Amino acid sequence: MREKIVGEATKLLAVGGRDAVSTRAVATAAGTQAPTIYRLFGDKDGLLAALLDHGFTTYLEAKPPVDPDADPLADLRDGWDLHLDFGLTNPALFALMYGEPRSSPRPAAAEAGIAILRDRVRALAAAGRLAVSEDLAVQMIHAAGSGLVLAMLAIPADQRDPLLSDAMFSALVAAITTDDITPPLDGPVPAANALRAQLSDLNALTPGERHVLDEWLTRITTQ
Template sequence: MDDVKTRTRRQVLEVAAELLEREGAQALSTRTVAAAAGIRAASLYQLFGDKDGLLSALAIHAFDLYLAEKHTLAPSGDPVDDMRRGWDMHVDFGLKHPAFYLLMYGTDRPGRRPPAARAARELLMTFLDRAAADGRLRVPPALAAHLTLAAVTGVTLSLIGAPESDRDPEVSTRMREALIDTLTTDAGPAPDATLATRALALDATLSGADPATVPLRPVETALLRDWLRQLAH
């Protein structure tokens, strides 16, 4: 029975996703989706609760597609270049799938985080932690992630809202480079690297290290990382 329910749920999501991309969110009434999926409206409510539940499930489905594309980006030897490629892929996804993107990153009321916010941040942190470990970040990874997501979603939503004939790719490129110039250094820690840069690099290295290889007790490691984060500011 669970397998049948899972298959039905997947079928409904695929039908709803097709409707969403073809006609937009306004076309996603529960009756329309149920009819297109060949099930009763009551069955749709059992699967998703209500329209908000269906939209939340669609946002997760959309983000799965986004992650599948992101994971095709093999890390290069340059974490800052990886940040550029990640930015471009993010913007391209939004322009190819505008209805999905609005569902993923939009919010219907103040104070409500977009459905994809946490997962997007965790994915971005993997790039930024590598950049910090290489001594390429000027600010802590958490702050860099917040600034990057704010910038890239703002650019993407702005481009989605413009007629295709008015979309200038230079907008994305200039914003990307302005942000990277603000967040990163040109190379890894040099002999005269700032204290903040060295502190960020060591903190990122400790974050990704196997605890068994760190010759400190957990409480000492936590204290050291707290000091490093203070030095990084």
């Protein structure tokens, strides 16, 4: 019954937006009564939280893991395009997921999605291509991608510039990466990022030494 209610609520959200997801409307669509929703979800906020979790889970299922053999920039672009396509295909759900500030922790599926993005950024770092810290790069990519989708959703579909996504991605790549390079790496930040991305494989160091080195490298990348 819980899955059926979430499914019907998702359909109502897609058709009528957040205002269409009332406990009465959802109960009717699911063939049950409002008390069942209160028992399973607590209240409307609990139901919306379940919708939020469902949205991130659906998004995560479509998000492929990092391909270790792929070009890291091409892999990042694939993730960017998937994010855009999901948002434009599911506008109401995307607005619920990314359009509102929240003080509560993100669902586990949302954290898993960020972890995949972090893996893609680490692949860039390991290749010596990252010009900023990994944390800053993750936040910039996440902000730019979600902001792009929300901005495009605010524009009628027939008025959206098809080149906007390409231009945004190019600007983002220029801000967080170095030019194509071959060793030696161009400057301390890409070198520090590349070494930090491979810290877990440095078996010659003790855990304590790796921890200290991580602090030093982080300080270099965030200077």
